[in-house]
Amino acid sequence: MLSHAAEDYLKSIYKLQEKEGKVSTGILAEYLDVKPASATGMIKKLKSMNLVKHERYQGVTLTKAGKAIALEIIRHHRLLELYLYKALGVPWDGVHDEAEKLEHVISEEVEARMDEILGYPTEDPHGSPIPDKNGVVPETFSIPMTELQDGQSCVVAEVSDNDSALLRHLGSFNLYPGTAFRVIEVAPFDGPFTIDIAGQQAVIGREVAKNIYVGKVNEVVNV
Amino acid sequence: MLSHAAEDYLKSIYKLQEKEGKVSTGILAEYLDVKPASATGMIKKLKSMNLVKHERYQGVTLTKAGKAIALEIIRHHRLLELYLYKALGVPWDGVHDEAEKLEHVISEEVEARMDEILGYPTEDPHGSPIPDKNGVVPETFSIPMTELQDGQSCVVAEVSDNDSALLRHLGSFNLYPGTAFRVIEVAPFDGPFTIDIAGQQAVIGREVAKNIYVGKVNEVVNV
DNA sequence: AATTATTTTTAGGTATAACTAAATTATAGA
DNA sequence: TCTATAATTTAGTTATACCTAAAAATAATT
DSSP, X not given: OOOHHHXXXXXXXXXXXXXXXXXXXXHHHHHHXXXXXXXXXXXXXXXXXXXXXXXXXXXEEEOHHHHHHHHHHHXXXXXXXXXXXXXXXXXXXXXXXXXXXXXXXXXXXXXXXXXXXXXXXXXXXXSOBOOXXXXXXXXXXXXXXXGOOTTOEEEEEEEOOXXXXXXXXXXXXXXXXXXXXXXXEEOTTTOOEEEEETTEEEEEOXXXXXXXXXXXXXXXXXX | XXXXXXXXXXXXXXXXXXXXXXXXXXXXXXXXXXXXXXXXXXXXXHHXXXXXXXXXXXXXXXXXXXXXXXXXXXXXXXXXXXXHHHTSOOOTTTHHXXXXXXXXXXXXXXXXXXXXXXXXXXXXXXXXXOOOTTSOOOOOOOEEGGGOOTTOEEEEXXXXXXXXXXXXXXXXXXXXXXXXXXXXXXXXXXXXXXXXETTEEEEEOHHHHTTEEEEEEEOOOOO
16 A cells, blocks of 8 residues: 555656656656655655666656556546536635545545546546546647647637636636637737637736647637 | 544544543553554643643543544544435445545535535434534434333434444345334343344344444334 | 552654755766 | 766654553552
8 A cells, every 4th residue: 555645756757757758856856845855765665666667867757557556546636626526516726635635535436436427527627638447548639828829719628727826817717628719919028828718808927828728729810 | 733643533532432421541542443552642642732631540531622623523524424325325334434534634615515415414324413513413312222122113313333344234134224123022141132124024133233223212012 | 458450651663754964976067 | 177066865853653562550359
């Protein structure tokens, strides 16, 4: 059996590995809000359990066994988020923190019941894919909003779930996964995005836009 | 903030205090399946937080603050049991262990949502009273089944929830809270109870009967 | 009242997971 | 190439929560 902390490390390594390939101790420590020395200690422990591969100064990667556990925790987290949102009416900016605690604790049995009740969903309330029981992650195709240009139309695919203030901010513009919008103008010198959401205009700063991923981009010629 | 272990100690002291008044270190340790020395250590810690009163060799009692926390945890536990049973279809012999883990982790907000969805219930699936938000425990009137005599009819009020094998055994006789039955015969010398449940006979040993509490006892004259 | 038995406490030790501070290794600039 | 900076690791400390074994205090028995 793994400790909650160990599970969090595996989950974080998986997420960071997605983007960056190998994960450095420093990045991992920063992500988890612990000191690098603490991360080194946990990496050692996980290595001794054959859950990660690690060469000093070269970063960590998950082994097959480590990845399986990471995906199991992520599945717990995302199914819980959706269940809390849909079945219990927890607001979408609150489900992350709650799921963060519950994910280490629920049984496979309860998870299976939630999965069934929800109709075997493939996405959580923030648009992130829910891995299935066998650790298969549904493929998603999306790009950061920061790559959009003037006049492009698209649909919100996924937003970061870990900052509840950000989520409330997005909610105030109705920027949920599935919401369509059009880029009116991208201000020069890495300035903010002015967008149109169902007739309402909104100004989205670059830092915020980094946390929004969009799919189905269509070029639209302006009049 | 309290550790999970500390919460478990408070909960256990509350339950033991119900029956016995003051709770000895040894009894508490046995109940929690830890060594007496461990109980002493935790009692010290809880005393320093003003959650329990304790005089060496005289046993522990909860303070007002300690009782409030104990009742909050018990409320979490029993609401969770009922929610798992009713909303998620977890079998009644499984809800205890699951609730035992979740009770330390769910937020007041999620609890409030469950409470509402369940219609502000006052009893868990084993017939135990659910304290309200303010720590008021619904009064219950029940006596151990071991006090019944030949010919008496009554209704199951409450059963112990912590032994899943026992619960499966009771389930096989349909002995759920609310089930009516009649005592056919009590064997002499502390022997087993032969009872009639909706026309089906069952033999219930004394050790099992100790875990069943009954209400609404009516004398019935046999033909 | 003295001895025995039980209960409780103290003392010392284990494991986990965090920390700080110092030492080591790697990388990049002069 | 050598040095300065940055990243990583090691070493040692702290806190929680449990343990065992032995000492101390209380209760029960003769």
